[in-house]
Amino acid sequence: MVAPVANRTTDLHDVASTRLRARDQRYTRGRRAIIDLLARANAPLSIPQLLERDRSLAQSSTYRNLAVLEGAGVVHRIVSSDEFSRYELAEDLTEHHHHLICSSCGDVRDFTVPSALEGELDRALGRVAGDHGFAADHHRLDLVGTCATCA
Amino acid sequence: MVAPVANRTTDLHDVASTRLRARDQRYTRGRRAIIDLLARANAPLSIPQLLERDRSLAQSSTYRNLAVLEGAGVVHRIVSSDEFSRYELAEDLTEHHHHLICSSCGDVRDFTVPSALEGELDRALGRVAGDHGFAADHHRLDLVGTCATCA
DNA sequence: TTGTGACTGAGAATCGCTCTCGCTAGCTTG
DNA sequence: CAAGCTAGCGAGAGCGATTCTCAGTCACAA
Incomplete structure (x- = not known):
């Protein structure tokens, strides 16, 4: 992937x-x-x-x-x-990718989201950072839940 | 906030x-x-x-x-x-909110994104979870960088 | 081949966090 | 009110992932 x-x-x-x-x-x-x-x-x-x-x-x-x-x-x-x-x-x-995190076994898998959404996210986060005087380095998006094998 | x-x-x-x-x-x-x-x-x-x-x-x-x-x-x-x-x-x-994380001092502040974007994100993540047979519990979006006081 | 400085790995040390245990406290029943 | 039962309390011991120490190796340059 x-x-x-x-x-x-x-x-x-x-x-x-x-x-x-x-x-x-x-x-x-x-x-x-x-x-x-x-x-x-x-x-x-x-x-x-x-x-x-x-x-x-x-x-x-x-x-x-x-x-x-x-x-x-x-x-x-x-x-x-x-x-x-x-x-x-x-x-x-x-x-650039994100993580599926299984809270049961702790395993992590990579995933990506459509680049259009990613771009929107970046713009929104840029605004937020500006509002807070925060120098953003990168963002992190995780999906936490239960993986297929633990279900 | x-x-x-x-x-x-x-x-x-x-x-x-x-x-x-x-x-x-x-x-x-x-x-x-x-x-x-x-x-x-x-x-x-x-x-x-x-x-x-x-x-x-x-x-x-x-x-x-x-x-x-x-x-x-x-x-x-x-x-x-x-x-x-x-x-x-x-x-x-x-x-529902997210975190600004300062990688210098470790401090964390809350922030929110527009609910329209949040909704889009949710839908995209729902699709991803489905594709992977993953039972999503919640998502986590962090912005990592340097806070105003550490800059 | 010799010198310099980075690398290695086994074990000791560190440190955030969890567990133990004797004691206290709140609630319920007689 | 007393007795019993169970949850909580806090100081210190214990645990375990990570980091540090240190006595050798190993590369590379002169």
């Missing part, structure tokens, strides 16, 4: 590598593995999910690397009311 | 009391104090904020009471990427 802007995976790695290098950081095997997993998932993943999908990842390194990747703007952290936070590729590496 | 549906505070307390009683729970001083603070704030408050505003509240009791109040549907818990979670009155006791 979410098509990477860099539509060949190698491009994605190039972008990640470049953004890290700009901060004097290296694009190591562990970091590449994380990006691969996130790119393949099309949904935000928690650390346990990442560790499970790639047993060679160490927990502490994964936490650290995700923080580094977030700082470099390659990855975005999502905190729902679930016990774990989740990570996805930064928005400029994917397509 | 957010006008309680029960526009006299006493009504609010009546509702809270009734919902608790329905679960064999009492509307005690500490619980009433929490509701008062939340009703007065017009923005979600964290536990530290609550404890600071009413020094007679005990931390452990406040955590417990907020969980109880949430279970009774009187209060709603919000987890942002901030270190603390925040609580506000349940949506049916206030007006």
